[in-house]
Structure formats: C-alpha cells, structure tokens
Amino acid sequence: MAHIALPEGLAGITSGFAFRPETAKPMRELAEVLLRGPNTLTSGEREMIAAFVSSRNDCHFCQASHSAAAAHHLSGNYDIVEAVKRDYESAPVSAKLKALLTIAGRVQQGGKNVTTADVDRARREGATDTEIHDAVLIAAAFCMFNRYVDGLATLTPTDAAAYDQMGQRMATQGYVQRS
Amino acid sequence: MSSVRNAASLYLPGVEIDHQPGPYQKPIADAKNRAAEYSKIWDLFAFKNEFTVHLARFSQGVLRLPVTISPGVRQEPPGHHV
Numbered sequence: 001m002a003h004i005a006l007p008e009g010l011a012g013i014t015s016g017f018a019f020r021p022e023t024a025k026p027m028r029e030l031a032e033v034l035l036r037g038p039n040t041l042t043s044g045e046r047e048m049i050a051a052f053v054s055s056r057n058d059c060h061f062c063q064a065s066h067s068a069a070a071a072h073h074l075s076g077n078y079d080i081v082e083a084v085k086r087d088y089e090s091a092p093v094s095a096k097l098k099a100l101l102t103i104a105g106r107v108q109q110g111g112k113n114v115t116t117a118d119v120d121r122a123r124r125e126g127a128t129d130t131e132i133h134d135a136v137l138i139a140a141a142f143c144m145f146n147r148y149v150d151g152l153a154t155l156t157p158t159d160a161a162a163y164d165q166m167g168q169r170m171a172t173q174g175y176v177q178r179s
Numbered sequence: 180m181s182s183v184r185n186a187a188s189l190y191l192p193g194v195e196i197d198h199q200p201g202p203y204q205k206p207i208a209d210a211k212n213r214a215a216e217y218s219k220i221w222d223l224f225a226f227k228n229e230f231t232v233h234l235a236r237f238s239q240g241v242l243r244l245p246v247t248i249s250p251g252v253r254q255e256p257p258g259h260h261v
Contacts, residue, residue, distance in 0.1 A: 022244050026236035033229050119190050129193030133223075137230060 003153045011155045011162075012061035016148055027145070031175040034138050035069075041131055043171070044073035045097050046138055048084050049104050053139045055085045056108045059146035061156045066142075068167020096125040100135040107139035189222060198225040 006015040017024035035046045047070035054062035067085070071078040083091035088101045099122035106113040114136070122132050157163065189195045198204045203225035210217040224231045242253045 020240075023237060023240040026233045026240060030230070030233035030237065033233060037229065114190075116190060129191040130227075133191055133194050133226065 001153065002155065003151075006152065006154065011157050012065065013145060013149050013154065015154050016152055028175045028177065030141060031145075034134070034141060036174050039134060040128065041097075041100075041134060042073065044070050045093075045100075046134070047073055047171075048081060048093070048097070049101060049135055049138045050142050051081060052084055052088065052101055053104050053108045053142040054146050056105060057143060057146040057150075059150050061149050061154065062142065062146050064160070064163040065166045065170065068163045069170040070167075071164075072168050072171035094125075096122070096127050096131075099125045100127055100131065103132060104135050104139035107136055108143060111136075111140070189219060194226045195219075195222050198222070199228050201225060201228040201231065203231070 002015065007018045010018055017028065035050060036043050039046065047066050051063050051066040051070050054066055063085070067078070067081045070081045074080055080092060084093060084101065088098055091098075099118070103114055103118050103122060106115070106118060119132060198207055203221045207217060207221050207225055243250055
C-alpha cells in the first residue's frame, strides 16, 4: 500500500505522475529525450542502462518495465537484458556498452565513485564524451526515478506479462502523453 | 579575492568546451572573459540544452510551484532542520 493517497489502479511511477502532473510532465519529457531522443547509443542500449541501474537500486517496477522496453527494442530478446543485469561483463553486448555500464554502476553507488580509469576504459572502447555524459545522466536520472517510485511505496505489479505490455508501449509509443 | 572554491576540470573535456546556445552560454562566456570562476555544473547544463530544459522544468516544478511547503523550506539542504 502506498504511503500517501495515490490514485488507485495505477502502478509505479504512473501513480506519482497522476498525483502531481506539474512534475510529471518534465519527468516524462526527460525520460523521452534520454531514452528515445536522437543519440549514437541505441534506445535498446540506453534502456539497458536504465534497467541495470534500476536493478542495482532494487526498484522492481523500474527494472522490470525498462527491461521489457529494452527487450522490445531488441526484437523481444530478454536474454541479453537479463544477462546484463546478472553479469554485464560476460553478457553478449559491446565492449563499449560494458564500459558505460561500469560507469553507470559507479554512479548508482555515488557520483564520486566514477574514476578516471573507468572513463579511460570507456574512451578506449570507443565511447565519446557525449556517450559518457549521457550514460552518467541516465544513471543519475534513474536513481531519482527509482527513489521516487519506491519512496512512495507505489503499487508494484508482480505479473511479468504486465511489464511486457508496458515495455512494448514504452518502446513503441514513448514516454510523453499525447493529447 | 574570490569566495568561490576552485573548481576542478571535468573529466569530459568534450563536454567542458561545447557550450550550445541557451541560457548558460552567455554567463559562461562572461565569466571566462572576466577570468572569473563559475560553477562547473553550468558546463553540463550548457552541453545538451535538450536535456537541460527538462531538468530546469522539473526543478521549477519541485522547488517553485505553489504548494503548502514554502520554496525556502524546499531549497533547504537536508540536515538543516532542527
């Protein structure tokens, strides 16, 4: 049960969004530009960073929904996403993404944990400053989203099929509500 | 003498030098022309205006929109409450 009287029947972050539309709009728009805007990292890669950070933060709603979104960007391949969350260094993803996930993992623990060695590794694997910047911002933003969702004890579905549907919508329609 | 603590360079020089048109471009240029220090978060805000605009709207919504908690209390850092 949520800590405050959030709208009934809405899960996770959508209940907070409905409760406070003033802050929902920029949060939705930020998610849209971070995860779906023009970028040299694919939406699948960016969604994997979001799912990975959310998993490390133990935010079930965010990690499950963004895992599903990542999988739908990857032609429904959940195996890669699960492998990234379990042990990204052995997952079948690029060396560049592994380096960016290392940085994202450091940010999840605390911004000052990012080291020059982490950044040097990302550069060696071909990451640009823009890609490193974006990985850091995605990780930082999801730490905030995760704490928002869990700090209010929002409704967290347990049915994997519900997240699959959510992820499909997120991947195909995005995060901004069209009127 | 400046009261601003020396700010270290960012570890992303490509971010530090690439100030896009937007609200932070001129203040950074002015500070540099005066050889004055400025908060390095301005470099981040100036780097990708398409991100910054949403962060700014979010901050405005959280910190400035009318609610029963005053803007002053909302800005107060954690731990300052007695």
